[in-house]
Amino acid sequence: MGVFYMLKECRHVFKLDPAKDITDEALAKICESETDAIIVGGTDGITEDNVLNLMARVRRFSVPVALEVTSTEAVVPGFDHYFIPAVFNTKDIRWQHGLMLQALAEYSHLIDYSEMSLLPYIIMNEECKAFEKSDAERVTHEMVPHYINMLDKLYQTSYIYIEYSGTYGDPEVMRMVRDNAAHSHVIYGGGIGGRDEAREMAQYADTIVVGNVIYDSTKKALRTIIK
Numbered sequence: 001m002g003v004f005y006m007l008k009e010c011r012h013v014f015k016l017d018p019a020k021d022i023t024d025e026a027l028a029k030i031c032e033s034e035t036d037a038i039i040v041g042g043t044d045g046i047t048e049d050n051v052l053n054l055m056a057r058v059r060r061f062s063v064p065v066a067l068e069v070t071s072t073e074a075v076v077p078g079f080d081h082y083f084i085p086a087v088f089n090t091k092d093i094r095w096q097h098g099l100m101l102q103a104l105a106e107y108s109h110l111i112d113y114s115e116m117s118l119l120p121y122i123i124m125n126e127e128c129k130a131f132e133k134s135d136a137e138r139v140t141h142e143m144v145p146h147y148i149n150m151l152d153k154l155y156q157t158s159y160i161y162i163e164y165s166g167t168y169g170d171p172e173v174m175r176m177v178r179d180n181a182a183h184s185h186v187i188y189g190g191g192i193g194g195r196d197e198a199r200e201m202a203q204y205a206d207t208i209v210v211g212n213v214i215y216d217s218t219k220k221a222l223r224t225i226i227k
């Protein structure tokens with residue numbers, strides 16, 4: 001499955017966390033919904049077993065499913081695509097490309113680049129686990145256009161992921177992102193819990209990602225699919 005189908009064609013994606021429990025009934029509703037794709041990923045407690053288990057359960061449905069790789073110990077074959085996160089608002093180069101390079105060297109015999117894409121992150125929510133884990137630094141409003149121009153115009157990355165994981169983002173920030181991103185496909189994730197929030201962020205982002213609300217209420221999660 002091509003990279004373009006996986007995200008560039010997606011307006012709405014559900015992100016499922018292998019470390020969290022979900023019933024068969026709820027999973028069926030999520031996978032049979034009108035979402036465009038499922039991404040399996042999370043920061044803590046990700047193991048080969050829970051990734052394999054979730055992939056097998058999602059595979060019963062026809063929705064495309066990708067793995068966001070956050071640990072080399074939990075990469076399993078069989079996904080449609082693999083996203084490799086890289087945090088750009090960190091001073092610790094390991095989280096931008098250090099660990100990635102190490103993994104590429106160690107597993108070079110297993111790597112098929114046609115099924116992998118870089119997912120450049122700007123992590124905005126200072127309270128989220130990914131911010132802490134990657135030793136990220138605060139991005140002020142003034143710096144937002146500069147980050148976007150760096151990724152969009154200099155690196156010309158395929159994607160830019162604006163991550164507010166766990167909290168709803170600032171529409172003003174997203175407006176700046178949209179106004180400055182000419183080339184990169186913009187992904188927004190964080191705190192979307194209903195239709196209005198999904199609509200608002202979908203004005204600024206090419207793809208919206210919905211995660212945590214799935215584990216609060218399937219009904220609410222399904223309302224975030226706006227077509």
Ligand SMILES: CC(C)=CCC/C(C)=C/CC/C(C)=C/CC/C(C)=C/CC/C(C)=C/CC/C(C)=C/CC/C(C)=C/COP(=O)(O)OP(=O)(O)O
Nearest residue numbers: 042043070075076077085095099100103107110130134165
């Ligand atoms: C079979 C097959 C395909 C084999 C391939 C072989 C192989 C092992 C390839 C490895 C490929 C590779 C290059 C891997 C690199 C892995 C790596 C260590 C990358 C670094 C990851 C990283 C930057 C982590 C920092 C945290 C982060 C940005 C996570 C991204 C996901 C995210 C933002 C989650 C949001 O947090 P969440 O957990 O949802 O928070 P809550 O719990 O609060 O909701």
Ligand SMILES: O=P(O)(O)OC[C@@H](O)CO
Nearest residue numbers: 165166189190191211212
């Ligand atoms: O879990 P939420 O807050 O919906 O965020 C979605 C996604 O961006 C997490 O990586």
Ligand SMILES: [Mg+2]
Nearest residue numbers: 017042211212
């Ligand atoms: Mg999460």
